[in-house]
Ligand SMILES: O=C(O)[C@H](O)[C@H](O)COP(=O)(O)O
């Protein structure tokens with residue numbers, strides 16, 4: 001049963017109870033490039049109380065460095081080592097988990113931030129933002145030469161998705177049975193500043209359907225993201241809380257990691273997901289409307 005936070009004591013007690021706060025980004029901190037009201041004050045409150053703050057996003061369109069730029073632009077204090085994205089988790093998975101030989105290459109459906117993280121791990125990338133692949137020209141196999149060095153296809157949110165990319169990815173995954181199929185994340189939708197848009201999960205869906213095969217997912221709720229954090233940050237899971245807006249990624253990720261979970265209703269999840277006949281079986285420990293509600297825990301005397 002979830003606890004719905006409501007009184008100033010509820011919020012101040014939660015702040016006191018947890019030392020490490022992991023924040024999802026899209027739908028929790030911001031919608032697109034529009035920050036959610038109250039986020040800066042609440043993050044400042046947590047930092048003033050010496051809390052460890054981490055940012056854990058499934059959005060693979062940006063690298064950690066790109067995100068640092070976004071935080072700076074939005075006036076949110078963040079250090080690049082506090083930022084963990086599914087692009088980074090995917091790069092670490094390829095280099096350190098499956099130990100892809102550096103002579104191999106990866107075909108990418110995704111954007112420059114994902115390419116940057118892969119290249120940061122010494123991985124050679126094809127596709128992605130390459131203008132030759134970002135085209136609406138008809139695709140024919142007669143004009144396609146398969147690169148035998150490609151040993152993985154990675155699929156993330158890609159606003160320049162097209163038939164050429166899906167066809168090349170399909171060729172790599174069908175003509176080489178050992179080719180890894182990896183999705184950075186499977187979020188079905190993305191909460192932009194103006195409303196919902198298809199998310200990364202909707203970008204990989206056509207490929208799954210054509211292949212009749214599901215990818216390995218490296219983003220939340222997969223443990224790969226937490227493995228990346230564990231490799232760099234010391235924290236006590238019993239005094240750590242994951243704050244998210246999506247039940248089947250953020251809250252499930254927290255539960256899988258033995259963390260407390262707080263659902264906010266500023267992004268994807270809506271009331272009917274948590275109450276009523278069609279409520280999700282994924283039940284967060286705590287629920288509140290917005291991160292801004294924690295302003296109630298700011299001591300006016302301070
Ligand atoms: O890929 C997507 O659909 C979006 O990036 C999605 O919003 C995930 O971002 P997060 O909520 O994990 O920051």
Ligand SMILES: [Mg+2]
Pocket residue numbers: 024025026027028244245246267
């Ligand atoms: Mg989110």
